[in-house]
Amino acid sequence: xxxxxxIRLCNKDCVCLFVCPTGATDTETGQIDRLTCVDxxxxxxxxxxxxxxxxxxxxxxxxxxxxxxxxxxxxxxCERKSEQERTAIAIADVASTAGAAxxxxxxxxxxxxxxxxxxxxxxYMIPQCDATRELLGRIATDQDGEIRAFxxxxxxxxxxxx
Amino acid sequence: xxxTTGLSAVFSNLSKAADKQQLFDTAExxxxxxxxxxxxxxxxxxxxxxxxxxxxDVERDYPALQAAGTEASDRGVLRAVKWGEKVxxxxxALIDRYTAKGDQLLDEKxxxxxxxxxxIFLGDEPPEICPVCKAPSARFSxxx
Numbered sequence: 148x149x150x151x152x153x154i155r156l157c158n159k160d161c162v163c164l165f166v167c168p169t170g171a172t173d174t175e176t177g178q179i180d181r182l183t184c185v186d187x188x189x190x191x192x193x194x195x196x197x198x199x200x201x202x203x204x205x206x207x208x209x210x211x212x213x214x215x216x217x218x219x220x221x222x223x224x225c226e227r228k229s230e231q232e233r234t235a236i237a238i239a240d241v242a243s244t245a246g247a248a249x250x251x252x253x254x255x256x257x258x259x260x261x262x263x264x265x266x267x268x269x270x271y272m273i274p275q276c277d278a279t280r281e282l283l284g285r286i287a288t289d290q291d292g293e294i295r296a297f298x299x300x301x302x303x304x305x306x307x308x309x
Numbered sequence: 310x311x312x313t314t315g316l317s318a319v320f321s322n323l324s325k326a327a328d329k330q331q332l333f334d335t336a337e338x339x340x341x342x343x344x345x346x347x348x349x350x351x352x353x354x355x356x357x358x359x360x361x362x363x364x365x366d367v368e369r370d371y372p373a374l375q376a377a378g379t380e381a382s383d384r385g386v387l388r389a390v391k392w393g394e395k396v397x398x399x400x401x402a403l404i405d406r407y408t409a410k411g412d413q414l415l416d417e418k419x420x421x422x423x424x425x426x427x428x429i430f431l432g433d434e435p436p437e438i439c440p441v442c443k444a445p446s447a448r449f450s451x452x453x
Contacts, residue, residue, distance in 0.1 A: 217378065220374055225311060234351040237354030238359065260426065265318070293345060297338055300338060
């Protein structure tokens with residue numbers, strides 16, 4: 148686990164510079180240097196008075212089991228929200244006024260965020276979980292061309308980080 | 310498993326999850342994969358048809374999911390259903406206000422969307438705290 152700074156919370160107290168044993172926190176970009184940061188050290192995390200540093204976790208647990216019927220219902224809602232997003236985009240494309248187009252784009256963005264939340268609660272929470280691996284496996288088998296290539300690459304990535 | 314209709318959102322969500330883990334290459338790949346599933350063409354592109362779809366979710370689907378989530382004691386689903394119901398109810402109210410007042414409703418006003426829960430806010434500045442999910446104002450994006 149490596150330290151990462153949230154630049155929005157950082158008040159430039161700079162206590163992290165005092166405590167870092169390797170100087171990894173002292174960088175021009177404001178980001179902590181991953182190569183010199185000591186795995187699991189966390190001294191800067193605890194020392195920062197602004198709570199602006201956290202550890203980036205590398206190994207994630209498998210999410211808890213889901214009821215199959217509930218999973219299906221959340222997928223169905225994800226699909227409906229996705230359809231609503233497309234309807235809203237189509238409305239924006241043919242809108243006769245700038246206001247109508249702007250409203251439709253807001254509705255489209257909102258529908259996308261709702262669809263993503265449904266996907267999350269249907270079990271596709273993180274890349275490194277069985278549901279995601281299974282889905283990418285199916286796509287790598289069923290599809291071809293660019294889609295298959297991406298699915299295969301991503302399967303490799305999500306399999307490694309376990 | 311979702312059919313191709315929902316895959317774009319599944320993958321854009323995984324892109325966000327990878328981004329939060331600072332796996333930026335993986336996030337970029339999921340994001341590209343997301344764009345390769347545009348889905349079938351939409352139904353009738355009118356605000357009335359969208360209003361009908363949104364109203365059906367509020368009246369039929371969220372109450373059913375609320376009951377199913379309670380039955381299964383699935384806190385994640387119950388949280389998503391609660392937020393989704395509020396956001397969708399607000400969508401319906403906004404469509405109704407627009408249908409009544411037309412472009413006048415939006416004159417001199419900005420539209421903001423909470424990137425955490427999807428809540429749409431019409432005003433001069435985003436709210437300090439999202440009324441649905443309590444995310445801070447920095448989580449709101451402005452609709453251009």
